[in-house]
Each structure stands twice: as structure tokens, then as C-alpha cells.
Amino acid sequence: MVVARGAIARLVYIDTSIDDEHLTTYRADGVILATATGSTGYSLAAGGPILHPQAKEFLLIPITPHLGLTYSMVLPSTAVVKLRINTTHQATLSIDGHINLPLSSGAVVNVRHSSSIARFLRIHPKTSFYRSLEQKLKGKK
Numbered sequence: 001m002v003v004a005r006g007a008i009a010r011l012v013y014i015d016t017s018i019d020d021e022h023l024t025t026y027r028a029d030g031v032i033l034a035t036a037t038g039s040t041g042y043s044l045a046a047g048g049p050i051l052h053p054q055a056k057e058f059l060l061i062p063i064t065p066h067l068g069l070t071y072s073m074v075l076p077s078t079a080v081v082k083l084r085i086n087t088t089h090q091a092t093l094s095i096d097g098h099i100n101l102p103l104s105s106g107a108v109v110n111v112r113h114s115s116s117i118a119r120f121l122r123i124h125p126k127t128s129f130y131r132s133l134e135q136k137l138k139g140k141k
Helices: 129-137
Strands: 002-006 012-018 021-028 030-034 057-061 073-075 081-088 092-097 100-101 108-111
Touching: 002 012, 012 030, 021 030, 021 057
Parallel strands: none
Antiparallel strands: 002 030, 002 092, 012 021, 012 081, 030 057, 057 073, 081 108, 092 100
């Protein structure tokens, strides 16, 4: 999930709190919140760590932050993250790159783990996470 600037290339201000405790106000292009599944995509490209697929934690990564906190954080699966947008132009909420919603200044996005569990059918033989990770990072399929 990404909360980021919209079409106008200006910083957005994102007041960020975790479990109702204020963390910081990011002045950045945006913020990424990713699970282990999403940790090898945009999150990795933005400087975030890779989580093992069985990890329950999730990541909070600022996108090109200007001053302030510049590091990514690993949050417990029980954390609730609240993002409040402050901007003079439209921002965007993007979920898995498929759902994109406009956000106006003052919009609040609350993020938490779902109580629902998705189960997937494996159609290929199970491979080593570390071996397939190395292949993906080298650009091989």
C-alpha cells in the first residue's frame, strides 16, 4: 500500500502515528506499507528490507524523504498505522498497484493486518526462498 503525491511532483506531508502514538511527519514523495509478500517489490526499490515470506510483521518505508526520519521500520503484526495527509494538491492511495484512489488534504488512512487469512494453491514444486530470491534479484525467472 502506498500513500504518495499525485500527478504534481511536490512533497506531501504525512503525519504518521503507530498505535495512536505520533511517530513523525514525513515530508516525502510518500510512504509504503508492505507485508512480507510486498517486501521484494517497490519496498525493496525504496530501500526497505526483505522479509521472509512467513514473517507476520510489516514494513513502513518513506519514499525519498526530505529531512526527518529516513529509515524504514519493521512493525509488529498487531500495529495500527494512521496516516494523515497534508498537501495543497491531490495525493494518491495505491493498493497493490491495482486500486488507485485520490486523496485530498486532511484524508486519513488507517492500516492494520486483516483478521482474514488467504490461502494459496501451489501449482509448482516448493523452491527454496533464498535460492529463488537470489535468482529474482539477479533478474532471472
